[in-house]
Amino acid sequence: MMIPNWGLKRKFITVFVVLITLPTVFGFIIYYQTSVALKDQAKEDIIGNLEKNEQNLSAIIEEVTNMTAYMTYDKEFRTFFMTPEAETHQLAYKNAVDGINGYFTFQMISKPYVSSVLLEAEDGTILDLGEPILNGEKELAKAAIQKSGAPLWSDAYHVTSEWEGEKEVISVSRAINDLNQINNRIGMVRIRLDHEKLYRSIESQDSSTKWSYFVLSNEGSVVLHSDPSLVGKQYPETELATWVTKGKASSYRLETKDSNYLVVKKELQGTNWYSVAMVDEGEVVQELYHVRNSIRNMIILLILLGAVAFVGFYRSNIRRIIELTKQTWQVSNGDFTASVDVQSRDEIGILGMHFNKMVKTIQNHINVEYRLKIKQKDSELKALQSQIDPHFLYNTLDMIRWTARLENAYETSRLIERLSSIFRMKLNNGKPWVQLKEEINYIKNYLELQQSRLGDRLQFYINVQDDVKDNYVLKQLLQPLVENSIKHGFKDLPRQGIIRIHGYRSYNSLYINVIDNGWGFTNPEKIGIHGYALRNLQERLELVFGKAATLEKTNLTQGASIQIVLPLIDMERVKNIQRELGE
Structure with a gap:
């Protein structure tokens, strides 16, 4: 049958x-x-x-x-x-x-x-x-x-x-x-x-x-x-x-x-x-x-x-439905020249008009996106042409570091080594994803450089559970938050500035808390400064994860707390996200 x-x-x-x-x-x-x-x-x-x-x-x-x-x-x-x-x-x-x-x-x-x-x-x-x-x-x-x-x-x-x-x-x-x-x-x-x-x-x-x-x-x-x-x-x-x-x-x-x-x-x-x-x-x-x-x-x-x-x-109505079905199949097969002959303005006629409009819109979007991708690739090529060769930069820093060691300037050598690590992380071969342990190592190098500059005015503590260190996060996820704490949260602070970073897993999510004992979000000027960094970070998270990621800020008695919640990401998931974003 x-x-x-x-x-x-x-x-x-x-x-x-x-x-x-x-x-x-x-x-x-x-x-x-x-x-x-x-x-x-x-x-x-x-x-x-x-x-x-x-x-x-x-x-x-x-x-x-x-x-x-x-x-x-x-x-x-x-x-x-x-x-x-x-x-x-x-x-x-x-x-x-x-x-x-x-x-x-x-x-x-x-x-x-x-x-x-x-x-x-x-x-x-x-x-x-x-x-x-x-x-x-x-x-x-x-x-x-x-x-x-x-x-x-x-x-x-x-x-x-x-x-x-x-x-x-x-x-x-x-x-x-x-x-x-x-x-x-x-x-x-x-x-x-x-x-x-x-x-x-x-x-x-x-x-x-x-x-x-x-x-x-x-x-x-x-x-x-x-x-x-x-x-x-x-x-x-x-x-x-x-x-x-x-x-x-x-x-x-x-x-x-x-x-x-x-x-x-x-x-x-x-x-x-x-x-x-x-x-x-x-x-x-x-x-x-x-x-x-x-x-x-x-x-x-x-x-x-x-x-x-x-x-x-x-x-x-049956004949018009059949025709609309036929044209829909054409579109599904990649033929965007499909069009429905609209002879009335009832529901099926309106559906036909919207179908024709939709097909034209899709065709326009395809043309626009194609041109934008060409411009984007051209911009990326020009940007690459204007950059210093990373290998030259790394080799030069390495030469300076060894020169400092030969001159017995061990502290200078150590600082240059940390700066070199930061540069490597920033470039990362153009890859936007790093493992959490790499991001934490980058933040640690950054904070130690800042600590060398500020002395006893800065202290930091990092506590990340081992079972989340191999998960992937966006590169430089934490640096804007830490930098804001140092530049604005600790400015003119009458006590030692302390930054605490906690990373842990809860159910199927990665939680990262950045807590400082600075001025918090109470100062209107600092709210604007913090808000700009937070807004940029929020837009990055929404672009990649949608509603699956959240960023919340909280004023504390002394200082402020920012909590980032992300889905747990492995390399296979990173590849899927990059395919979805067209990277």
């Missing part, structure tokens, strides 16, 4: 007969199958979404717990906790505090649900980061001490913030012990998580089924819920709370006066909490009614459309 080869007339008649004789049978079959599928899907959705939320929350708990464990081993944190109050004026202590501030600034930027952090040394020295909290939390401190260095996750509780007023938070507290004398406590840390932001971070709504998600403690109090008024209180449905805290089955059917609910739960490891998800079975049934009505309306509509199509449009 060669249905694809039938003529339009035969197809119209066949479709019309099918729409008249079979729609009711098909409708009942579809309705029955949809009913069964929706019921099964509702149950699968709620279980799947519960697992996703539980995984999201468990990942956050693990990340924040690891942050507290990190403080036991990190030198800067141990310096803060173990330095007596009388020695807090020393440079080592101040550098440690600066490092801690930078660490938690990065954490709060990358994890919006982290609200504030409290560090308290045994001698009473306190470092409060993030939004200030007015309430006392002595009971949490006592309970954490009794845990002997193990993390203590609290239930949700009420605090008063100087920034946001009344709010609910969840916190983890931990006694920090001496690394060398594990039973000797040297301080206390408490990390508070904003309830609403934490809930938004973990909630998953990937299905069409309406469901609710919340977290209860083992005492039945609400830890996380979409309704903030319930947080910190006993869950109002006593029967459900009792099943969550004491029931052994993983699913439960709750019957109330208004409706029946399907409920599932899962215990969160490392806490005394339970993840709970529930769906109203009545809403699932209501969805089935909507499906049934939609199918009935669809059948009626199809019958009407079939009759109209058969009676009203066959004679007057």
Whole structure:
């Protein structure tokens, strides 16, 4: 049966007969199958979404717990906790505090649900980061001490913030012990998580089924819920709370006066909490009614459309559609002389006019782009002819470097070697892509040259994870940001300028943060200067990656932070991008 080869007339008649004789049978079959599928899907959705939320929350708990464990081993944190109050004026202590501030600034930027952090040394020295909290939390401190260095996750509780007023938070507290004398406590840390932001971070709504998600403690109090008024209180449905805290089955059917609910739960490891998800079975049934009505309306509509199509449009439109199809095939085969004879101004006639206009536009674009490429190649040729031979430049710098070494000017030799490396990177054989480790090496050479010029007025730290160093980035991605920090962010700065560069992987993206302690973006003149560099960099990223790359700037208490997010790129992906851009 060669249905694809039938003529339009035969197809119209066949479709019309099918729409008249079979729609009711098909409708009942579809309705029955949809009913069964929706019921099964509702149950699968709620279980799947519960697992996703539980995984999201468990990942956050693990990340924040690891942050507290990190403080036991990190030198800067141990310096803060173990330095007596009388020695807090020393440079080592101040550098440690600066490092801690930078660490938690990065954490709060990358994890919006982290609200504030409290560090308290045994001698009473306190470092409060993030939004200030007015309430006392002595009971949490006592309970954490009794845990002997193990993390203590609290239930949700009420605090008063100087920034946001009344709010609910969840916190983890931990006694920090001496690394060398594990039973000797040297301080206390408490990390508070904003309830609403934490809930938004973990909630998953990937299905069409309406469901609710919340977290209860083992005492039945609400830890996380979409309704903030319930947080910190006993869950109002006593029967459900009792099943969550004491029931052994993983699913439960709750019957109330208004409706029946399907409920599932899962215990969160490392806490005394339970993840709970529930769906109203009545809403699932209501969805089935909507499906049934939609199918009935669809059948009626199809019958009407079939009759109209058969009676009203066959004679007057099929021939023009065939002609338009024929001309479209010509265009798809590269023949841009195709044209449709427009005899009326109805929809098909307008389509024909737009088709003719489109073909002419494509032809014009081809001609224009061809001429532009010729001009571009001519400009590139002239630019190449006017450049100094790179090999001559490298050999000359190398000769100067060895002359300096023979004259025992080792520092001069080292600086010339770094300058030569920078020139090589800038040229890079005309290639716009480099591996991240090459870009970092280039920035390191650049900063060391600047450090030689500025002396103690400049310090920098570079921390890039090994698993992202082989990924490719645009050449000179970071240099405009670092240069702006030195030229404008540190100009007339009454303290040592510090630049921190962090590179790491999160999911399938590369994150690069450039943080300085300069003037920030508060000065209108500096905003214009920074904005020009950022705008140029943003345009480069949009041209290559589109919406897959982002650039965000943030003002800090001291200085500014710029975060670049890029897709992870290997050499095969670089070649694909270059083909797409016509490079």
